[in-house]
Amino acid sequence: MGYDAKFRIWRGDTEGGGLQDYTVLANDGEVVLDIIHRLQATQAPDLAVRWNCKAGKCGSCSAEVNGYPKLLCMTRMSTFTEDEVITVTPMRTFPVIRDLVTDVSFNYEKAREIQSFTPPPGLGPGEYRMKQVDVQRSQEFRKCIECFLCQNTCHVVRDHEENKQAFAGPRYLMRIAELDMHPLDVAERRDTAQNEHGLGFCNITKCCTDVCPEDIKITDNALIPMKERVVDQKYDPLVWLGNKLFRR
Ligand code: SF4
Numbered sequence: 001m002g003y004d005a006k007f008r009i010w011r012g013d014t015e016g017g018g019l020q021d022y023t024v025l026a027n028d029g030e031v032v033l034d035i036i037h038r039l040q041a042t043q044a045p046d047l048a049v050r051w052n053c054k055a056g057k058c059g060s061c062s063a064e065v066n067g068y069p070k071l072l073c074m075t076r077m078s079t080f081t082e083d084e085v086i087t088v089t090p091m092r093t094f095p096v097i098r099d100l101v102t103d104v105s106f107n108y109e110k111a112r113e114i115q116s117f118t119p120p121p122g123l124g125p126g127e128y129r130m131k132q133v134d135v136q137r138s139q140e141f142r143k144c145i146e147c148f149l150c151q152n153t154c155h156v157v158r159d160h161e162e163n164k165q166a167f168a169g170p171r172y173l174m175r176i177a178e179l180d181m182h183p184l185d186v187a188e189r190r191d192t193a194q195n196e197h198g199l200g201f202c203n204i205t206k207c208c209t210d211v212c213p214e215d216i217k218i219t220d221n222a223l224i225p226m227k228e229r230v231v232d233q234k235y236d237p238l239v240w241l242g243n244k245l246f247r248r
């Protein structure tokens, strides 16, 4: 059975904008993205929204629903009451392009700043050998769909534009942790995580983990272990001595 759903949607562009009210038909089993599409088809053909797979796998349809960072295609209408006004706004941490579409290039810039996987010199194709336990450790991180909801949520940048330069954000600190856990990666990751990618900004509030649609335990399995590795290196007396003797 269908009903008239009440939506409040942010409309605007780089110059500014505001919330507009719409009443749209909602049917059983639909998700918020279905309603946005019906709105485009019937009342607002110029409403901008980014999407691709409608299956929670491309990471394109990220926005905020009633203030919570969400994938629009995975947010079921059945989670709201029929008389509730559902507010949909663009991700707050990134600049708006138009309506629900934001410019997420901050994330691509941060990705580029990370040194890629660096195997030991001389290791040829076919010579990579890893234990299954090492494969499994990082497999969870490879589920990331790059929706950037964690990046949007982390308070270090959400309300602090000035921190963006120095902080890679949870998604990319997780990538650094993944590479540091890789037994064949020989790049220096710990000092750079702390000094260049802003690991120290993270005070483990776990908001990133809470919003991850892939249920990746970003904080517990990537960021905290990475912090521990940084601390171990810094305060391990043998490492300290080695640094004193050999890194002058
Ligand atoms: Fe999205 Fe999770 Fe990847 Fe962050 S870690 S970009 S929330 S899938």
Ligand code: F3S
Pocket (backbone or CB within 6 Å): 153, 154, 155, 156, 169, 170, 201, 202, 203, 204, 205, 206, 207, 208, 209, 219, 223
């Ligand atoms: Fe931010 Fe996640 Fe750390 S929300 S503060 S990166 S635990």
Ligand code: FES
Pocket (backbone or CB within 6 Å): 051, 052, 053, 054, 055, 056, 057, 058, 059, 060, 061, 062, 071, 072, 073, 074
């Ligand atoms: Fe692909 Fe929502 S449209 S994740």
